[in-house]
Amino acid sequence: MxxxxxxxxxxxxxxxxxxxxxxxxxxxxxxxxxxxxxxxxxxxxxxxxxxxxxxxxxxxxxxxxxxxxxxxxxxxxxxxxxxxxxxxxxxxxxxxxxxxxxxxxxxxxxxxxxxxxxxxxxxxxxxxxxxxxxxxxxxxxxxxxxxxxxxxxxxxxxxxxxxxxxxxxxxxxxxxxxxxxxxxxxxxxxxxxxxxxxxxxxxxxxxxxxxxxxxxxxxxxxxxxxxxxxxxxxxxxxxxxxxxxxxxxxxxxxxxxxxxxxxxxxxxxxxxxxxxxxxxxxxxxxxxxxxxxxxxxxxxxTIARLKAMPALWAADLKPRANSAAAALIQAFYDHPVMSTDEIEATAGSPTAAYRAIDQLVDAGFIEEITGRKKDRVWAASEVMAELDDLDRHIQADMHEGKQG
CATH class of the missing domain: 1.10.3290.10 (Fido-like domain)
Known part of the structure; x- marks a missing residue:
């Protein structure tokens, strides 16, 4: 050929x-x-x-x-x-x-x-x-x-x-x-x-x-x-x-x-x-x-920032080893959008789940995104924000001609 x-x-x-x-x-x-x-x-x-x-x-x-x-x-x-x-x-x-x-x-x-x-x-x-x-x-x-x-x-x-x-x-x-x-x-x-x-x-x-x-x-x-x-x-x-x-x-x-x-x-x-x-x-x-x-x-x-997030969250919250909060930090990194049932399954019990959710919400790491009282869903705010940030950074590089 x-x-x-x-x-x-x-x-x-x-x-x-x-x-x-x-x-x-x-x-x-x-x-x-x-x-x-x-x-x-x-x-x-x-x-x-x-x-x-x-x-x-x-x-x-x-x-x-x-x-x-x-x-x-x-x-x-x-x-x-x-x-x-x-x-x-x-x-x-x-x-x-x-x-x-x-x-x-x-x-x-x-x-x-x-x-x-x-x-x-x-x-x-x-x-x-x-x-x-x-x-x-x-x-x-x-x-x-x-x-x-x-x-x-x-x-x-x-x-x-x-x-x-x-x-x-x-x-x-x-x-x-x-x-x-x-x-x-x-x-x-x-x-x-x-x-x-x-x-x-x-x-x-x-x-x-x-x-x-x-x-x-x-x-x-x-x-x-x-x-x-x-x-x-x-x-x-x-x-x-x-x-x-x-x-x-x-x-x-x-x-x-x-x-x-x-x-x-x-x-x-x-x-x-x-x-x-x-x-x-x-x-x-x-x-x-x-x-x-x-x-x-x-x-x-972006990969470097995402990989560092669980450790940064843990350093801020200082959760006990094997606690619900520690488990949810890793869970939200793996799955940045989770329902109540998924959070409870990760935490081990409803009580532990909601205590951990309150900790993560107060720290600004997650937010409730449905506005409902039932079938609620939480999202890892920083992880989701990276979607828009990465898109903007790539487009800026292309517009500025850095790749020529």
Missing amino acids: DEDRILQWPRHGVETLPWQQQVRGGTREDRMMRFVDATIPPFIRELDYMPPLKVMLHTERALLAVAQADTDAEGHSAALSRFMVRSESAASSKIERINASARDYAKALAGNKGNTSATSMVAASAALHELITKVGESGRFELDYLMSAHRALMADDPQEADYAGHLRDMQNWIGGSDHSPRGALHVPPAPERVPELMDDLIAYLNRDDVPVMTQATIGHAQFESIHAFTDGNGRIGRALVSAVLRRRGVTRNAVVPLASGLLARRDDYFAALGSHRLGDPAPLIDLFALSTRAAAECSRE
């Missing part, structure tokens, strides 16, 4: 399709639009590509930063992995204009579905965890894993639940209006092409002879171009990047929230996807490398 190495990624093709307005359960005629030009992504399972030297240097720096952050998380992998998954999923959701505060996100983690954006963020976390776990355990991608992740993402969406975990059987598009692709930024291939294109993508993702960041970025871009599902493609596509890093052994303990970097340069991100479809993936690979490096370097600071 080295002898046939190509320097330019192939351009997407175009086919003109007869257009009928797609609606749930069928189609109806659109007299204002008779045809639509849909793109046809190239098959990539055997294609090779080497980015320009400057881009390769950025990808190497990014992978080194990720490996360092992942090593920092070792020994605290369960708690930190959950935190980092949530951070990545929240930022990925914001790219899709899905926004919620850390407090609302905490309520959604506790099962409160009053804020649909926060509920969607929780679903994105479940989808990301689902994909990286299955890919990490098996050491390979399978189409079923992407289906399962999409099912987790869309299970609570009343409009998309029936389509969750299924490849699309209708035309979709990016931009335009809800009912027409007129003026769309991208019209994916006809649904009949999707299964074969997805099989080809899975084959590419399971290769081990492609540079890791190049594989992650191009795999993401190919998935976005195929747009395999009726909705949720962006979040599944970005989860795919973290899954590539896990499969290739770059990460073992944590997920790097690179979506925060992409969010900081959202317009550049979509423009780079367009460049990829025109045959030049280098700008997108470079942007992913810079975002990944920013995310990894900022994550190291």
Whole structure:
């Protein structure tokens, strides 16, 4: 394959399709639009590509930063992995204009579905965890894993639940209006092409002879171009990047929230996807490398603060050894949002639980977030605040150009 190495990624093709307005359960005629030009992504399972030297240097720096952050998380992998998954999923959701505060996100983690954006963020976390776990355990991608992740993402969406975990059987598009692709930024291939294109993508993702960041970025871009599902493609596509890093052994303990970097340069991100479809993936690979490096370097600071929290809390409260308060300090570090039943199970008794809760609340370490007298839920304020802080730090680094 080295002898046939190509320097330019192939351009997407175009086919003109007869257009009928797609609606749930069928189609109806659109007299204002008779045809639509849909793109046809190239098959990539055997294609090779080497980015320009400057881009390769950025990808190497990014992978080194990720490996360092992942090593920092070792020994605290369960708690930190959950935190980092949530951070990545929240930022990925914001790219899709899905926004919620850390407090609302905490309520959604506790099962409160009053804020649909926060509920969607929780679903994105479940989808990301689902994909990286299955890919990490098996050491390979399978189409079923992407289906399962999409099912987790869309299970609570009343409009998309029936389509969750299924490849699309209708035309979709990016931009335009809800009912027409007129003026769309991208019209994916006809649904009949999707299964074969997805099989080809899975084959590419399971290769081990492609540079890791190049594989992650191009795999993401190919998935976005195929747009395999009726909705949720962006979040599944970005989860795919973290899954590539896990499969290739770059990460073992944590997920790097690179979506925060992409969010900081959202317009550049979509423009780079367009460049990829025109045959030049280098700008997108470079942007992913810079975002990944920013995310990894900022994550190291967050990881250090999170790891220090239990000891700092204990030094302040000075709980007795084996007391309920000591147990809850560690429990809130592992699970920053807990219900009354979970707290009582950790403390050993209701009396001990509420005595310890009062101590932690008075110290400002946790707060009750439901405002109810029954079925109450507490959250570790500092841990949840780190979600927003990490996102801001990564975006600031990207805006200030520290990763150039």
